[in-house]
Amino acid sequence: MSKKxxxxxxxxxxxxxxxLIPDKQGIDDIFIPPGRLAGALTGDRVVVSCKHSRRGKxxxxxxxxxxxxxxxxxxxxxxxxxxxxxxxxDTVRLGVPVxxxxxxxxxxxxxxxxxxxxxENYQPLEGVIVDVLGRRGDPQAEELLLLKKYQxxxxxxxxxxxAAEQLPDTVDAAAHDDRLDLTDLSVLTIDPADAKDLDDAxxxxxxxxxxxxxxxxxxxxxxxxxxxxxxxQEARNRATSTYLAEQVIPMFPATFSxxxxxxxxxGERLAVTVFLIVxxxxxxxxxxxxxxxxxxxxxxxxxxxxxxxDSGSPEAxxxxxxxDLDRMVDLSQKMRARxxxxxxxxxxxxxxRLECHEGEITEIIPVEHTRSHQLIEEFMIAANxxxxxxxxxxxxxxxxxxxxxxxxxxxxxxxxxxxxxxYNLDSTGDIKPADFQRIIxxxxxxxxxxxxxxxMLRALTKARYSPENLGHFGLASSCYCHFTSxxxxxxxxxxxxxxxxxxxxxxxTQKVRKILEKDFPELAEHCSAAEQQATRAERExxxxxxxxxxxxxxxxxxxxxxxxxxxxxxxxxxxxxxxxLIHVSTLDDYYVYxxxxxxxxxxxxxxxxxxxxxxxxxxxxxxxxxxxxDFELVEQLSDExxxxxx
Numbered sequence: 314m315s316k317k318x319x320x321x322x323x324x325x326x327x328x329x330x331x332x333l334i335p336d337k338q339g340i341d342d343i344f345i346p347p348g349r350l351a352g353a354l355t356g357d358r359v360v361v362s363c364k365h366s367r368r369g370k371x372x373x374x375x376x377x378x379x380x381x382x383x384x385x386x387x388x389x390x391x392x393x394x395x396x397x398x399x400x401x402x403d404t405v406r407l408g409v410p411v412x413x414x415x416x417x418x419x420x421x422x423x424x425x426x427x428x429x430x431x432x433e434n435y436q437p438l439e440g441v442i443v444d445v446l447g448r449r450g451d452p453q454a455e456e457l458l459l460l461k462k463y464q465x466x467x468x469x470x471x472x473x474x475x476a477a478e479q480l481p482d483t484v485d486a487a488a489h490d491d492r493l494d495l496t497d498l499s500v501l502t503i504d505p506a507d508a509k510d511l512d513d514a515x516x517x518x519x520x521x522x523x524x525x526x527x528x529x530x531x532x533x534x535x536x537x538x539x540x541x542x543x544x545x546q547e548a549r550n551r552a553t554s555t556y557l558a559e560q561v562i563p564m565f566p567a568t569f570s571x572x573x574x575x576x577x578x579x580g581e582r583l584a585v586t587v588f589l590i591v592x593x594x595x596x597x598x599x600x601x602x603x604x605x606x607x608x609x610x611x612x613x614x615x616x617x618x619x620x621x622x623d624s625g626s627p628e629a630x631x632x633x634x635x636x637d638l639d640r641m642v643d644l645s646q647k648m649r650a651r652x653x654x655x656x657x658x659x660x661x662x663x664x665x666r667l668e669c670h671e672g673e674i675t676e677i678i679p680v681e682h683t684r685s686h687q688l689i690e691e692f693m694i695a696a697n698x699x700x701x702x703x704x705x706x707x708x709x710x711x712x713x714x715x716x717x718x719x720x721x722x723x724x725x726x727x728x729x730x731x732x733x734x735x736y737n738l739d740s741t742g743d744i745k746p747a748d749f750q751r752i753i754x755x756x757x758x759x760x761x762x763x764x765x766x767x768x769m770l771r772a773l774t775k776a777r778y779s780p781e782n783l784g785h786f787g788l789a790s791s792c793y794c795h796f797t798s799x800x801x802x803x804x805x806x807x808x809x810x811x812x813x814x815x816x817x818x819x820x821x822t823q824k825v826r827k828i829l830e831k832d833f834p835e836l837a838e839h840c841s842a843a844e845q846q847a848t849r850a851e852r853e854x855x856x857x858x859x860x861x862x863x864x865x866x867x868x869x870x871x872x873x874x875x876x877x878x879x880x881x882x883x884x885x886x887x888x889x890x891x892x893x894l895i896h897v898s899t900l901d902d903y904y905v906y907x908x909x910x911x912x913x914x915x916x917x918x919x920x921x922x923x924x925x926x927x928x929x930x931x932x933x934x935x936x937x938x939x940x941x942x943d944f945e946l947v948e949q950l951s952d953e954x955x956x957x958x959x
Contacts, residue, residue, distance in 0.1 A: 325355045333361045343374040351376040352436040356383025388461040393424040412439045449938040452672040463850040465562045476543045477566035484581040496608040506614040509571040512800040525591045529696035533583040534799040535809040552843035554801035557854040578609045587696040595647030600699040618685035645691040656747030656789035674862045693797045701794040710829035712804045714795045715783040716776040727772035733910035746789040761925030777841040780833035859891040875926045880906040893942035
């Protein structure tokens with residue numbers, strides 16, 4: 314059997330095996346058995362010799378050489394033994410402990426401390442402790458661990474801060490007479506109440522033909538941040554802002570992102586504007602693009618807009634734009650209906666926002682996807698599609714936002730899963746987004762609705778950035794990019810530069826095309842990886858805070874619903890979105906796993922636990938270091954939800 318060599322990145326499992334994620338698209342992951350990793354760790358770029366295995370299995374490979382080490386430092390828990398000390402990395406994907414010098418005589422550390430280690434040798438894995446973060450479970454130490462673990466820095470290098478401080482803090486309108494002056498236009502922003510980095514604003518006019526002229530005005534970051542500059546290099550490295558439970562790790566220093574780069578009220582701002590001509594049915598019939606000068610009429614929060622929409626009585630901040638809001642909401646709902654008709658997916662998954670004070674949660678607020686959110690979402694999606702189609706039609710290099718159709722194995726697994734719950738999805742043909750949306754609609758209001766949405770989301774591929782236009786499955790869009798958030802997403806800034814060059818010069822030279830075409834594949838991979846890293850950090854940040862919140866609730870009862878069932882028990886989710894395990898050993902009967910419908914059935918009682926079931930549980934154990942929460946079943950509940958203590 315012939316062998317071939319492939320390059321890629323390693324994903325290592327804590328049980329000793331791993332997978333090569335090939336650099337080339339369209340190639341299956343390569344399984345690396347235990348003993349054949351040659352010391353490679355998660356994230357390392359390697360060369361692998363591989364051969365195909367039997368049908369239905371991943372190809373099998375062996376690491377031949379390591380091209381680049383990803384992990385230079387790591388964080389974990391110190392364990393001081395009788396004759397040696399090790400650090401157990403905080404991520405199980407690393408798979409191996411790190412040996413450190415004997416710490417028995419070091420008064421600065423104790424067994425169980427969180428520490429940061431710098432790797433000095435990879436085979437065997439050895440390092441030195443460079444920082445002591447504190448005790449496991451301590452809120453401040455856990456926050457530091459997250460920052461170190463995900464390589465997030467709230468602080469910027471001094472030269473980056475200085476570069477941001479040198480930017481102007483006001484707009485000299487006279488110096489921008491080449492821009493389309495929209496300062497007389499009623500323009501408003503709608504954002505979370507605590508947001509300061511406001512990068513998008515909207516407007517609405519009615520044309521003589523009876524159509525609507527929707528203005529999507531995006532802060533002109535590219536005007537201030539020159540490609541290759543100190544600020545640009547730092548933003549490119551970060552690639553995205555990260556929103557943790559208690560703090561934001563921004564892509565740009567706050568002096569810029571909360572200052573002249575933000576579309577706040579009180580003075581002119583530079584923008585790149587997409588005008589969408591939308592007919593009364595909600596169909597975009599035309600679009601145009603301009604570099605503009607705007608002046609924000611109102612800066613509103615989602616809550617303020619929703620209160621007005623619910624009551625009909627505008628507060629002082631809303632009153633000047635109330636009529637605009639009425640028309641915007643009506644039009645955005647029509648645009649949303651058209652998007653749903655074409656098959657775009659609409660997940661309504663539980664989400665919470667945490668209010669914290671001095672490290673403690675003071676309030677857990679469910680995030681609702683209200684009409685104010687939908688208004689902004691529809692206008693932004695339409696603007697992103699307009700920019701992508703405009704630049705694609707001119708065959709310009711572009712960083713697309715792509716979402717490929719689900720893989721065959723994942724699709725089959727999801728189809729089997731929902732079949733056990735009484736739903737059918739034909740996974741043998743050419744699957745369409747509308748096929749998934751039909752399942753979502755059928756499950757709406759049913760006990761398993763949220764679980765089906767979660768499972769569907771996991772069955773889909775991850776959206777990513779790509780220099781190739783592969784379409785966006787989830788949005789049922791043939792051409793899509795990110796354009797509307799250049800303060801907090803680097804790909805948006807890159808797209809702005811391409812569009813602005815075209816608007817200003819009327820063309821993009823062959824020299825610039827070649828530079829972009831060479832740069833975009835690596836940039837797309839970097840931005841995709843940074844986004845996934847930020848998502849993991851944000852999720853873990855919320856989970857840690859919720860676990861800390863649950864610590865003093867051990868022994869109390871709460872309502873949950875079952876999200877998944879395995880042979881050893883079932884996972885269930887609290888109203889606050891935190892998941893916990895009900896182990897079969899804690900149940901009052903011997904439960905057998907029924908693979909046909911993903912249920913647990915009591916041998917003696919015949920009682921059945923199924924996905925979507927609502928339960929009353931007792932909080933049994935909270936373990937912050939392992940990120941684990943255990944429940945004990947008190948009783949099964951009816952389908953009608955009640956009050957929850959979680």
